[in-house]
Amino acid sequence: MTAIKEVVNWFGKKEALLLQVILAVQDADPQNHLSEEAVNEISREMNISRSRVYSTASFYSEISLKPRGIHIIRICTNAPCENANKASILAAIKQELGIKIGQTTADGLFSLESVNCLGACYMSPAIKIDDAVYGDLTPEAAVAIIRDLRKEYQDEQNA
Amino acid sequence: MNKMLDDDQIFNISPGRHVDLDHHCQNGGYSALAKALAQGPETSLKEILDAGLRGRGGAAFPTAEKIKMLRANTEKLRYIICNADEGEPGTFKDRFIMTHIPFQLLEGITIAAFMAGASEGYIYVRHEYPEAQKILHESIEEAERRGFLGDNILGSGFSLSLKLFSGAGSYLCGEETALISSIEGKKGRPRLKPPYPTQAGLWQKPTLINNVETLANIPKIIEKSASWYRSFGTPDSPGTKLISLSGDVQNRGLFEVPFGMTFAQIINEYGGGAKTGKAIKAVNIGGASGVLIPPEMLFTPLEYLACAKTGITIGSGAIFVLDDTRSILSNVQNRLRFFLHESCGKCTPCREGLRQANLILDRLLAGEAVRQDVSTLERYTRAIQEASFCGLGQAAGNSLRSSLAYYRDEYLASCRDNKPSFIEEETA
Numbered sequence: 230m231t232a233i234k235e236v237v238n239w240f241g242k243k244e245a246l247l248l249q250v251i252l253a254v255q256d257a258d259p260q261n262h263l264s265e266e267a268v269n270e271i272s273r274e275m276n277i278s279r280s281r282v283y284s285t286a287s288f289y290s291e292i293s294l295k296p297r298g299i300h301i302i303r304i305c306t307n308a309p310c311e312n313a314n315k316a317s318i319l320a321a322i323k324q325e326l327g328i329k330i331g332q333t334t335a336d337g338l339f340s341l342e343s344v345n346c347l348g349a350c351y352m353s354p355a356i357k358i359d360d361a362v363y364g365d366l367t368p369e370a371a372v373a374i375i376r377d378l379r380k381e382y383q384d385e386q387n388a
Numbered sequence: 389m390n391k392m393l394d395d396d397q398i399f400n401i402s403p404g405r406h407v408d409l410d411h412h413c414q415n416g417g418y419s420a421l422a423k424a425l426a427q428g429p430e431t432s433l434k435e436i437l438d439a440g441l442r443g444r445g446g447a448a449f450p451t452a453e454k455i456k457m458l459r460a461n462t463e464k465l466r467y468i469i470c471n472a473d474e475g476e477p478g479t480f481k482d483r484f485i486m487t488h489i490p491f492q493l494l495e496g497i498t499i500a501a502f503m504a505g506a507s508e509g510y511i512y513v514r515h516e517y518p519e520a521q522k523i524l525h526e527s528i529e530e531a532e533r534r535g536f537l538g539d540n541i542l543g544s545g546f547s548l549s550l551k552l553f554s555g556a557g558s559y560l561c562g563e564e565t566a567l568i569s570s571i572e573g574k575k576g577r578p579r580l581k582p583p584y585p586t587q588a589g590l591w592q593k594p595t596l597i598n599n600v601e602t603l604a605n606i607p608k609i610i611e612k613s614a615s616w617y618r619s620f621g622t623p624d625s626p627g628t629k630l631i632s633l634s635g636d637v638q639n640r641g642l643f644e645v646p647f648g649m650t651f652a653q654i655i656n657e658y659g660g661g662a663k664t665g666k667a668i669k670a671v672n673i674g675g676a677s678g679v680l681i682p683p684e685m686l687f688t689p690l691e692y693l694a695c696a697k698t699g700i701t702i703g704s705g706a707i708f709v710l711d712d713t714r715s716i717l718s719n720v721q722n723r724l725r726f727f728l729h730e731s732c733g734k735c736t737p738c739r740e741g742l743r744q745a746n747l748i749l750d751r752l753l754a755g756e757a758v759r760q761d762v763s764t765l766e767r768y769t770r771a772i773q774e775a776s777f778c779g780l781g782q783a784a785g786n787s788l789r790s791s792l793a794y795y796r797d798e799y800l801a802s803c804r805d806n807k808p809s810f811i812e813e814e815t816a
Contacts, residue, residue, distance in 0.1 A: 240551060247573030252515070252554055288575040288732075291515040291557030303516075307477035307676065308722045309634040309708055345559055345726055347516055348480035350634035350708070351641045360518040 230267075232257040233274050247275065251286050260296035261340070290344075298333045298340035300378055302326075303357045306343045309350035318354050321368030325375050338382055339375070392657055396644045397620060398608045398628055400489055406523070409530055412491035418536055420607035421495050421502075425544040429459070429503045436503070436606065438614035440626040445471055445562070445599030446674070446703045448692055451606075457586035458504040458594050467595040468501040468509035468548075469571070469585075470603055472524075473555050473562040475514055476675035477726060478706035481630035482600035484642050486513070486520035489604065490527040491536075494550070496603035498537060499610060501548045504596045509548060512567055514555040525552050559730040560780055564589075564597045566732075577732045578778040601630055601705075621647030625691045629702070633659050635709035636666060645690060652686035655709060666711040670795070674703025676723045677783035679790035680716065701786060716795045717802060720787050721749040727784035738781030741772040745788060752802045759803045766792055 232253040240246055254267050263286050272279045286292045304310075304319055319330075326334050326341060333340040349355035352364025356371065363374060396402050400415075412418070424432040437452035458466055470493070474482035485493055501509055511528075513521050528550055531537040539547045553571055560566045561576040568590050570576035589595025605627065609617045618626045625647035631654060634640045638660030645654055651671065655661060662668045670680045678701045688698050695702050710719060724746045733739045748765045751757040769792065773785035792799065800806050 248556055248570060249554060252556060285573060285575060288577075289515075289556035289558050290729075291555075306722075307726055308672070308719055309478050311722050312635060312710070312714060312719070344516060344557075345730065346475055346477040346479070348474060348483040350478050350480055350632060350706075353634065353640075357516070362519075 230254065230270050230274065233271065247271075247277070247282070247285055248289075250275065251282070251292060255292060259299075260337070261298070261301060262293040262296050264296075296333070296337075298338050299382070300338060300359055301340045301342060302375070303342045303344035303347075304330075305345070305347050305349070305353070305355050305357075307346045307350075310353040310355055313353035315354045317368050318356065318366050318371050321372050322356075322375065325372045338379065391646075392649075393620070393628070393644060393646055398605060399485070399630060399644050400492075401484070401642055401644055404488070406487065407489050407491065409491055409527070409534065412489070412495075416611055417491055417607070418495055420610035421498055421536065422542055424499045424502055424610050425542055425546060429505070432499065432610055433459075433503045435610055435614050439609045439617040440614075441602065441605055441609060441617075442625070442692065443599055444601035444605070444629065444705070446476075446677070446701075448702070451598065451602055454586060454598070455500065455504045455596060457584070458506070458596050461587065461594040463594050465508070465593050466504060466506040467590045467593055468497060468504060468506040469564075469567065469590065469595060469597045470497050470509070470511040470600060471562060471564065471567060471597055472511050472513040472517075472520070472600045473559075473567060474600070474704070475516070475559040475562055476677060476704045476706060477723075478634055478672065478675045478708045479632045479704040481632050481642055481705060483517055483520055484630075485600050485604050486517070487523050490523050491531065492607055493524075493600060493604045494527060494531050494537065496606040497550065498541065498548055499606050500596060500598060500603055502546050506596055507547055507549065509550045510553040510571060510590075511550065512553045512555060512561070512571065514561075515557050521552060521554060528552060558732075559726075560732050560778075563778055563780060566778075567597065568595065575732070577734055578780075580777075622689070622691050624693045629690060629705050631658070631690075632704070632706045633709075634706070635672075636663050636668070636711035636714070637661065637709050638663060647691055648689050650687050650689050651681075651707065652683075654690065654707065655686065659707075659709070662709065662711055666713065668709055669712045669714055670710045670716060670719075670791075672708040672710065672719070672787070673706070674701040674786075675706040675708075676726050677701070677780075677786055678703045678706065679786050680710075680720070680794065681790060682794045699790070701783075715753075716791050716798050717749060717753055720791050721746065721753065723787045724749060724784075727780070730780065731784075732780075735775075735777035735781065737771050737775040738777065738784065741768050741776075741781075742784060744768055745772070752799065755802060755804060755807075757803050758805045759800060762792070762796070762799045762803065765799075 355364040441451045442448040558576045561570045566576040566578045585595040631645045643658040728742045769785045769788040
């Protein structure tokens, strides 16, 4: 698997790599998750047991064993965001997507997750979509970002 | 002393923009590394010792003492780890350092590795900071190309191989033994200390683990001397501290604050005070693992000794302000839920204690609790703080303990048997 080889090349040795390999394989997956086949492959390539791979993968909240959407929306639930009216942002996103935290939309475009602190408390309430952080949000602004992403996807499909 | 700094002294916050390698060198960057390599590790370490630099991650351990422990070790292969798993809710200082002044951090890591005799190292960055990871990754490669990292640094014969390591969403991995476990490819669970990482750390080798802010202080101390560094702060707590200010204040943001200012001064002078027409009800210091204190205690100076005496945990330097519209109980519950999610489940006081405490807060907030629940909550808090295996559990009780001490009335006022209607029923 190329993702595994790339990680091994960067670190130059194998022992430190399991978590980095899992993350790289997950990043390369179109459904943003670690599939059973991927676990088998990592176990074979690194010569470690599958249970060892699962043990590490299941501990961390940024690793998913379930398929996820193309875009992952993470909403911060800690006190600075909570006090900055996070609830209204979450309600607007839930309504727009028709899903709850931990779920993926039927079209496979969005997953909604909670996250512990994005280090963006100076612009709370904050959410993160994929690698980008959005702060000082209003419910309308959050919905607009989601609609833009959906439109972008639809334009790509039609192109 | 006790005044705002005329200018940022160590962290270059004001420009608020990314300082690239050329810009870093123009500002005297990497002159500290050259100086350290020329004068040798002992002389450099003496400077850090004289400066009185302490760990900025939360534990405030004297940095020079930690490096000395590695130097005393006879094992040749030693590691350095920069702990960039900043996950304390309300804290965003390390993120700033990594994205804006990455070379100051890399220079600090290199000097620390030189002093400790470490030849291999990792920067452990949390997965939630992809931007910081990308910038550091590129900065490491650039520093290697220019001879500031890698083999034979600046022709001195000293080499350091530094790699970026990504976390995967676990607050607990900020605990040093859990972090080591995580790099070794295991679950990020803590282990019993001793042995400390300085004795047996990564792959059982001596390992120096320091926070981002601690390491980023080092180049300035070496470049400008310990006595310059001591011109800021107080004799007990020299230098400056990065403060992440958030919540109900006029200006939220990151500020470089000299030690010795009071929390009231920090909130008023940097933060512009409470929002218009509101009064401060409580201030959370040190993030989710910190304490909640009432306004009367804000006259305590930001100083390790003074804070320890009054039970304030400076921690990572997060200050989160709650005004008089906020409920203490729901803020405490927010922290409890955070710790419930992040608890690794290894020990019972943390895993079950937090769960039971959360149930009591549910009842309190629903108006279904009785006064006895408050004393039960106090007992659970003691168990969580005193019997938990690692610092996460011990610190998880801080907001409970402090809020029960300073806002007991608010807890009692939420109890069913303290409400007039209940008392009428009882006496009827």
